[in-house]
Amino acid sequence: MDLFGIQKMNISAGSGRTMRVFIVHAHPEPNSFNGGLTRAAQGALSAAGHEVVISDLYAMGFNPVSDRRNFTTVGDANYYRQQAEEANAAAQGGFAPDIQAEMDKLFWCDVLILQFPLWWFGLPAILKGWVDRVFASGGRIYGGGKWYDRGVFAGKRAMCSVTIGGPPPIYSSRGLNGPIDAILFPINHGMLYFVGFTVIEPFLVHAPARISDGERQMWLDRYRERVLSLVHAPTITYPKLADFDDNHVLKLA
Numbered sequence: 001m002d003l004f005g006i007q008k009m010n011i012s013a014g015s016g017r018t019m020r021v022f023i024v025h026a027h028p029e030p031n032s033f034n035g036g037l038t039r040a041a042q043g044a045l046s047a048a049g050h051e052v053v054i055s056d057l058y059a060m061g062f063n064p065v066s067d068r069r070n071f072t073t074v075g076d077a078n079y080y081r082q083q084a085e086e087a088n089a090a091a092q093g094g095f096a097p098d099i100q101a102e103m104d105k106l107f108w109c110d111v112l113i114l115q116f117p118l119w120w121f122g123l124p125a126i127l128k129g130w131v132d133r134v135f136a137s138g139g140r141i142y143g144g145g146k147w148y149d150r151g152v153f154a155g156k157r158a159m160c161s162v163t164i165g166g167p168p169p170i171y172s173s174r175g176l177n178g179p180i181d182a183i184l185f186p187i188n189h190g191m192l193y194f195v196g197f198t199v200i201e202p203f204l205v206h207a208p209a210r211i212s213d214g215e216r217q218m219w220l221d222r223y224r225e226r227v228l229s230l231v232h233a234p235t236i237t238y239p240k241l242a243d244f245d246d247n248h249v250l251k252l253a
């Protein structure tokens, strides 16, 4: 058992009535507000009888560097093409154990949560590396016509839970940093929807270091409410593949 009290996962567990939630947690400080959010989620979900699995990437020492260490197989020893090696590994069961374990959690879950602080308008590198390595091509996670609403994870939900240094106005439509929806688009659309997830509206906490402790407790309570309603939480509506023409350009209405 570690920081989040994570027990060894039983992949075959799950009654079908409970929700299976997989949280990928990316923060180097266990006592951070991100840590508080993940503990709040785990506590609320577990108390309600749901199953929770957490990949605490820093605690795991997860290697975010994508290279030949992703595989136990070798397709082309002379020239490394990651997507070709992924297709080869998918066909031969050749993913490295650390990647295979994360893939198993993705297939196990009903809902995926990415928990992270906004760093340089994006994911912390350790989490970006998790996506680079785990979201593998060759039909395992995407490819071969499996993308967007025809993606491997169609029918599952995913949500970003994000802390942001700046306050809401600077991330508004006329704000200096630009709208937060646009900043999160590469993650929500380019990663989560790309592999088939239905994307839940993100849970955002602005400036957690600058608000009062009472406000932080309020956000933790709101997050407990959000994770207990993941099945019904509002989602982002993206166009479907059928809405695009042969050049992948939206058809005119």
Ligand SMILES: Cc1cc2nc3c(=O)[nH]c(=O)nc-3n(C[C@H](O)[C@H](O)[C@H](O)COP(=O)(O)OP(=O)(O)OC[C@H]3O[C@@H](n4cnc5c(N)ncnc54)[C@H](O)[C@@H]3O)c2cc1C
Residues within 6 Å of the ligand: 027, 029, 031, 032, 033, 034, 035, 036, 037, 116, 117, 118, 119, 120, 121, 122, 163, 164, 165, 166, 208, 209, 210, 213, 216, 217, 220
């Ligand atoms: C490399 C880097 C790049 C960044 N890029 C951006 C950027 O592009 N845009 C931007 O807006 N910001 C940016 N930031 C800021 C960053 O997003 C924030 O610092 C981060 O989101 C704050 O979250 P935290 O979990 O680290 O907060 P913390 O600083 O860990 O916590 C905030 C406060 O909450 C308290 N706390 C912790 N747990 C609890 C609890 N359970 N209950 C009550 N209080 C608690 C802590 O004691 C602390 O006082 C960047 C920061 C870094 C390091």
